[in-house]
Amino acid sequence: MNDFEQLYNIIQSRAQERPEGSGTVKELDGGVHTIGKKIVEEAAEVWMACEFESDEAACIEISQLIYHLQVMMVKKGLKPEDIYQHM
Ligand SMILES: N=c1c2ncn([C@@H]3O[C@H](COP(=O)(O)OP(=O)(O)OP(=O)(O)O)[C@@H](O)[C@H]3O)c2ncn1[C@@H]1O[C@H](COP(=O)(O)O)[C@@H](O)[C@H]1O
Numbered sequence: 001m002n003d004f005e006q007l008y009n010i011i012q013s014r015a016q017e018r019p020e021g022s023g024t025v026k027e028l029d030g031g032v033h034t035i036g037k038k039i040v041e042e043a044a045e046v047w048m049a050c051e052f053e054s055d056e057a058a059c060i061e062i063s064q065l066i067y068h069l070q071v072m073m074v075k076k077g078l079k080p081e082d083i084y085q086h087m
Contacts, residue, residue, distance in 0.1 A: 004080065007067065011074050027071050035075055038068045 014024040042065040049058040
């Protein structure tokens with residue numbers, strides 16, 4: 001289990017170390033357009049899970065949305081502090 005910043009650090013280290021077989025590396029290599037599509041897809045899955053499925057299913061989809069948002073943050077060079085200042 002990871003919190004927001006732990007997951008961010010894992011994604012950032014994947015970007016730097018580029019281990020073989022990493023889904024994160026593949027997604028980062030797809031670029032902003034590809035990552036953006038994953039965000040939109042996961043956002044829709046969050047909506048559907050919250051409207052029609054269990055709380056657990058909603059939590060799974062929300063965690064996946066956060067992952068893809070963080071992949072975008074790393075791709076853009078944005079750090080958690082850059083986001084926090086707007087919260
Ligand atoms: N938290 C996540 C995470 N959340 C979601 N995803 C990926 O995001 C996609 C969402 O799942 P879905 O079932 O909605 O996807 P799908 O549409 O069936 O999948 P695709 O066909 O699009 O791949 C899957 O491809 C998941 O692998 C994640 N992939 C990785 N992580 C964490 O990121 C870290 C690094 O992962 P790797 O880079 O793969 O080592 C690890 O600690 C993982 O726990």
